[in-house]
Amino acid sequence: MVWRRKLATMAIGREALNPDELADNHSCRLGKWYDTADSAYRDKKAYRRLATPHELVHQHGIDAARRYERGDTVGTTQGIRAVAEASVDVMRLLEEMIDRE
Numbered sequence: 001m002v003w004r005r006k007l008a009t010m011a012i013g014r015e016a017l018n019p020d021e022l023a024d025n026h027s028c029r030l031g032k033w034y035d036t037a038d039s040a041y042r043d044k045k046a047y048r049r050l051a052t053p054h055e056l057v058h059q060h061g062i063d064a065a066r067r068y069e070r071g072d073t074v075g076t077t078q079g080i081r082a083v084a085e086a087s088v089d090v091m092r093l094l095e096e097m098i099d100r101e
Helices: 002-011 029-036 045-069 073-099
Strands: none
Touching (some): 002 045, 002 073, 045 073
16 A cells, blocks of 8 residues: 555655665565464465565556656556556455454
């Protein structure tokens, strides 16, 4: 959710983002938790499926910021939409893990 807000404010010119300084899927808060989660979570199917959409959120977000720097508004918008789609999967999987505790 934080990514989506930052990208949206970037796209309307209210925030500058340096794509080279954006967190990857291991250095963000969720990534740090994911990489160190205990077995109670690691054994869940939703946990194992979380890695791919979470990585996509970061890949698409960084790509959108790079496209924005180049003035590619269409590419920026597409990247932000891709982040939104992957974010839905991340949220769904996190909810699934919580609901099945």
